[in-house]
Amino acid sequence: MCGIVGYAGQRRAQPILVDSLKRLEYRGYDSAGIAVVGKGLQVFKSEGEIAVLERDMPEMEGSLGIAHTRWATQGRPTTENAHPFQDCTGKLAIVHNGIISNFMDLRESLEAAGHRFTSETDTEVFAHLVESELRGDLMEAVQRAVARVEGTYAFAVVAEGGEEVVATRLESPLVVGLGNGENFVASDVTALLKHTNRMLYIEDGEVVRVTKDSVRIVDASGREVTREPQKVMWSLEDAEKGGYPHFMLKEIFEQPSAIHDSLLGRVETLDAEPFFAGSAFSNVKIVACGTSYHAGLVGKYIIEELAKIPTTVQISSEYRYSSVSRESPLMVLITQSGETLDTMAAAREARKRGNKTVAIANVMGSAITREVDHVIYTRAGPEIGVAATKTFVTQLVALYILAMDLGSQNRTLSALAKRAAIGQLRSLPRAVQDVLNKAPEIEALARKYHAARDMFFIGRNINYPVALEGALKTKEISYIHAEGYPAGELKHGPLALISKDSPVVAIAVRDHTYDKMLGNIGEVSARGSPVIAIGFEGDTELAKFADDVVYIREIPPLFSPVPVIVALQLFSYYLARERGCPIDKPRNIAKTVTVD
């Protein structure tokens, strides 16, 4: 997972490239590099964050260039392995996001032809490949070179003395931004929003040549492609921290308005239009990765409750290689970015199997939205913090909406029950605001428990996946070893790990599993573990069992995951802050995973 940017225009390329690169830092940040074409081809690379590159790089003149931020998948994160890579002549520079799977074969044949390699990476192969194919026109050379490459990629190439950036993609994202007298390429629109909101999305296999005043696209067979630019509505200011110390905290506090946006126009109490008129599904399969997978697990309980349709949830990378079942489920694919590689592949696989597909995605016009029959956008706005927060909560909102739709179509959800559910959805922003008002209390708890080495999160029923998500948040940003379990499973193993040094976070809202949860809390506190419970206001019973209680406002249990996860997000945020962790950029984790 890496980020690439390119610029062809009239202004100095260097500051524009570095600034755009910073906006891609969420995609990876263990090394970075830049190449500018001016008097000759100037290349500089460095290990570490983009700030290091910015500090150490020399002034570069020229108004054409490319840059790269890297997250190592092949080769160590060192300066040698940083992009851009050059060919033997030093006249070409290339940057790459993705993986070249046949790079060993290519490297052997190129080495046999006399090419000398300076790094351990797959990317360098492409520089030499273009060199070997270069007979005057750079675009044609790239077309010939990619024909020999297997894998997933987005490449951008510049040449000494040239006036263009040539770029291409296969399964890795690539977008062209159109300016006045200047044009851009990037992995993601957020890198370019400062300069333009007119974007051309490049499709798989296409090669594009971008100069300061022209954009030419050809497809894999060399035919010219004409494409209308799309206007992107996100504005740059959406990506600024606005007074908050971290994007994650800003995004946590944006959740009431994100939920509002996500519901807007979708929850009329009367006459809402169904998504799939006339289709009845005997089962649903949700496929996703990471936090989106946890949203899917919650979605299972929601769909089974509101629509009474049996639902299974599978990790995308597992679904891809699963065997075809006899049933034809409704496939629900959840991905924030809309470009998660495994989920994309799952969408294609589902289509191949002839299933109806619906995607829940946040990024408008992203790759997956072109692979599925129907899209429910979460409308959370750009999420910069690597730890997903508002996108998770709005994914849940989308799942409630989907479940209500399925339920009213197969007549398990009466109009009256639907109206009640809509009332609950409409009041979710308030339930979340109430938790946000408790941030100082949660902060105090984090101060108390931040030194823990291990932590366990337990819950039952619909709050079991919320426990998993709470554990994921905690481990990914605070580096505390955290595990989530269904509370009923404690005695089947995890209890052995419980000690006075491992706090247990127990979600104990008053639902039909409440008494069992109290039993589990008793179980762990008897073994000396401090217990932090999350329960409904007015539940005095809970305080007798737990060391600390975070009270949330009472709400029907089916909707409780939303306020509960917000409490856990705040808890993990403050834990990480107390421990001095780099919250928006945890080590070894990238936000969007577009590689295998």
Added chain:
Amino acid sequence: MKAVILAAGEGMRLRPLTVSEPKVMIPVANRPILEYVVEALVKNDVEDIVMVVGYRKERIMSHFEDGRKFGAKIEYVVQEKQLGNAHALACARDRVSGEFLVLPGDNIVDAQAIGDLLRAGKCQTALVAESENPSKYGVVTIEKESIRGVVEKPHEMISNIVLTGVYCLCDKIFRHIDANVAQGEYGLSNAVNASLSERPVTPIFSTGLWIDAVYPWDLLELNAAALEHLPARTSGKIEPQVQIHGPVGIGDETVIRSGTTIYGPVLIGDGCEIGPNVTIFPSTSIGNSVLVEPFTMVKNSIVMSNCSIGAHSYLSHCVLGYGTRSQSHLMAPGAESYVNISDEFFKVPHIGSIVGEDTTFGTGVVVEPGTVVGAGCKVSSGAKIIRNLPNRSLVT
């Protein structure tokens, strides 16, 4: 010139409306009070703004972010403890030098008033206004076109000219603030008073607008004033047989159902469902995602986002905080009444009820005029509320 907006305080006299947001964020015509201040500054090309924030600062930061949406460049300074407005200003001392504007974030001032202050072109000026109620403010005495003295909240009549809290000051003021703060005196008008001996302060009278909202009923007045300038913009879905008279703003994805009649000025936010057969009278603001069920009538009220008002209800001169939910037949009429705010009684010519956020009413609840119902209360069906309720009360 930079402007410092003081927005750290809670605004206790507006409780229970300040449970989850400070006074400056309370919506007037569906926009926070503070937004009017920022807008007035930007209209005068004052774009560099420092906001001193404290109580529930996240609500401010999430709304304004870095200010670009509002044409401004906003930076934030946190006042950890709300010790008074001079102390608040001192928190921003690293961000200003030379001359700068100071404004309270919880008063509405318009571009004209700020323009008049700027056009005076002097350092150390203060926007002053005539007040019917000078004893609530710092009262000034004026001699030879400069302020001779300031008396804070005088008990006897000195003059009816009061400080609005809007100043153009220079950084020398910080010395006087430090000296005052050291003696436990945190008010800005006192620091200004202390500085008079060294540097004169010119009083500026303006024909522009300055309105202070101190008590909940002031919000209704502010709301009515703001709705006067309402640009009619209707979006959403309006069913047949809906009557709309006068300026009415209707937001995106809002549905106005058949048989509903609206007399403007009325503003309705995004994603609401109104009707069928609802009547809304001037001057009413309804926030986002609000549900108003059939046969309900709303008059001269502020209904904040996420409220739900059941069928056959009557609301007049009311302020309903965020997420107030009532079943059918909520009766909240307005009349002349004595309102109790922090154990002080105020005679208000026409007031309904003030309801804190997330309070729920059963069916057939009657709320007497002038009653303040706290936030998060649960009121059962058939109850009659005749006096103020603290937050989280249960009425069975």
